[in-house]
Amino acid sequence: MEFTDIVNLLDGREFREADSQIKRGRLKYPNNSAYLCLLIYSAYKQGSKVKAIASAKDFVNKHALNDANSVLLLYRLFSQEGLTKEAQQTYETALRKFPILGPKLLPALIEQMVDGVTPINIKQMEKLLMQLQKVSGETKDVYNAAFACSLMPTDTLLNQLGVKLVEKVAVENTQQLYVVTKLNSNLRQWDAVIDATETFKKKSAEIALDLEIETLYVEALIQSQNWTKLRIHTLPKLTTFNDYSTILNFILALRQLAESFNATKELLDTIPFKRNRLLSYLELAVQYNMPHEVYLQQYYDALKTKLCCFYDIRHYPKLNALKLEEGSNDSHVEINNQKFKLILLGEDYSVIIKENEAIYETACAKKKSLERYELLPENELILMNLLLDDNVNAFEKTDRLHSVLSRNPDDPRVRMWMMHSLAQYGHFTQTILGHFEDLKIKMIQIDTLGYYISNLVPLKENAMVLFNLYRYYLTVPSENVSMVLQGMENQVYTKLEGFFNFYNRSLNSVGELQLALTIAKMTTVLGLSDYSSFFVDRIKTRFQLDLLNDNRDFKTLWKFGINTKEAEAYANSLLLLLTLKLEYYKTLLLNEGNPSNAHSHIKNLNKLLSGEDTKSLNKFETWLYRIYFNLFKCLFKYNQKEMVTNMNYLTKNLKFTKVMPIIGEFSVLSSAYTLLIVSLVELVHNLTGLTDFKHLRDQLCTDIKKVNIRSLVEAELEKTGASKFGFTKHLDNYDILISSLK
């Protein structure tokens, strides 16, 4: 029986069969250390962990492991026990003594690292890779190892090693060529990049090179100032490959070769792709320090009916020389012109706002009904107005969007704006959910856009919606592991780095953490304890706050290019992540049984609460997290000397009268207000069952129930006339929530 078969038996808990196989093996090959390792692993799997670890350590000290399987097995055993140092030592020693193991061992070790929880840390592999001095093994293993060396672009030694590894193995396909060119490119050995690529091309002329290799090749030509070759390479592509980068490189080559403006332009004239050709003239003029106004105008005249027109040329210095067509009745021309005017006419937006409105209305009058999936391009002008017009209040803006969306329900961007706009109020979370569902947001979009529904009120039906979204995160880690492994197995090096990035960015995702925290909170309030313990467990085991990846998309919304400042401010305001981190520790502490873990969480909470970022918290949040902080200190007897102070703090502050004046500062319609109510209800739930705080809890509960949110909100909505966005359901939800308090 093979080594791996026995390991599988052990992993499958078929101990009897496994042990008999091990016994047989030891009799047959008494000197083979692999069976000894298996024996240790068997003991480990059968529960004698301490003894097994001790034997393993002893074994590593006494024996030089000379087969890859044994190394991997002990590596796995140590890793599972969190003994990283020992794990590393296992393969380092083995490699030092038997470098020949290297290429076999490395990919296997990478496979072990990719476990769906830990990010791939290329740096961690560095030492390991450095051991790979001798080249041997199957071509595949060698290329996998060499590829790994290329992942740290600035590490000269490592890349040199990679080159050495593949030196004697002939390049047989484009993926292997990619590894060779990538290593040499990292080493800035441009001639080697050029040489390898050209040799391959000569040998296999019929095979088209991957775009990744083309890019490295062109980069090498540029870096080595091989202008003649660059010209030869790019010239034929002008007419066959509609690629602006190629055109830019062509212009670069000709300028370096001191070709004249006119001669170069004549060659650019042959580009059959109108847009790129006209843009190439502009770029040529700028590069040659020639006036570019005429080309700007030429481009505008030819492409003003295309929606890209504005974005293509808005950054050119001589934009103000542009003569915009007047009185056009082509809608795209009008839209482009409005955007240009915004740049060209300066700060007084009132005229533009009026014109935008008029253009939109005319378009609507002309187009009585839209075809399925048709987008009314003029919608953009209204979006522009929403951002430009300071004289219209937030509700009126939402109302405007509401009517634009009613006319063109298929425009996803207007729908996104509707969600964005509604999110500033607290009472439309159910409406936002409706839009979210209409947009059919799924898969990776849950990670990038899921934040729109992170403020749903705790309700069973909402919890169900969120569970369903969360399913995405349950399947992705293991699928990502297979992706990376299969990518390595199939040697698609051109895509592997992207796989690593995707794998890493999918871990510790802000979107996932936010969703998990929302669900944990919701299920706690709703008393769905099975669910909440599942999510608390995910939160505990899957996240490292210092490695958070923020994949949330704040860009799509603003892709009409004019209001970048607002866009940035909006994105930045959400980037702080302080409340997310506070919620994280709060959730951990609410579910922590181990005092020493709790103390370390409290320490972290303290750090967060005394940091600079706390300025971004509103008054209620500051109150709330201080309450929790003191509560945890009491519960976990954090500091005996401070116990009395902590208790006094709570007696004094854990009161509705402390919150009342703060509430007064929020509009009852704001999202902050909703969050406040939900957080208070949650606090009551969290205090339930804590005998020391029963009195405070009961009083808080009674006080909250006295607030008649419904009438407060209704009165406010009446005043603003915002009833039409659909809030009644939300108010019902409040009633249900508050009535859950006993």
Add this chain to the structure above:
Amino acid sequence: MSSIRPFQMDDLFSVNPINIDPLTENFNPSFYSQYLIEWPTFFFKSTEETHGLFDQLYEISGYMMGKTEGRLDKKEWHTHITAVTVMPTYRRLGLAQGLCVQLEKMSVGGVYDTLFVDLFVKVTNSLAYKMYKGLGYSVYRRVIGYYGRTVPEDRNNLDDEIDAFDMRKALPRDIKRETVRDNGEKVYVLPNEIEF
């Protein structure tokens, strides 16, 4: 200023402006990675320079996702367009056409050398239909209930909302043009009859 670049898995984090479109499918990540693994050169994107907006080097304006399948001896070895889509701002510039042409070129000769390119398009997606016509594609057959929720059984139960046109364009390797036909609109098949 479109450029063509290879698609990478982590690009999925930046394709919302394209994929938020109701006619563009959002697949499971593993579906995309499978394409990248098996047909790495058949998955590419068009990009536009952003001149520093949003700290992006460029934005993705569209992409093409293709694969090969079918048996050569049955004259079914072909390139399949699984998805081609362009962000609204960059439509009507010939980008989608360009992406299709690029895929065609990659299918001729070289490692794949397929007989034809094909794709499925909703009968109601008239934009895409027009585009493929313009590129020389013709309808090979109408697949009844292809986009429906239930498995259709009646070949003659036409429904524009859920039926698909299977459109094809013969490549040079199909010298006698045996893989395409006239009047394909009138040839009705059920989804289970189109397995390769």
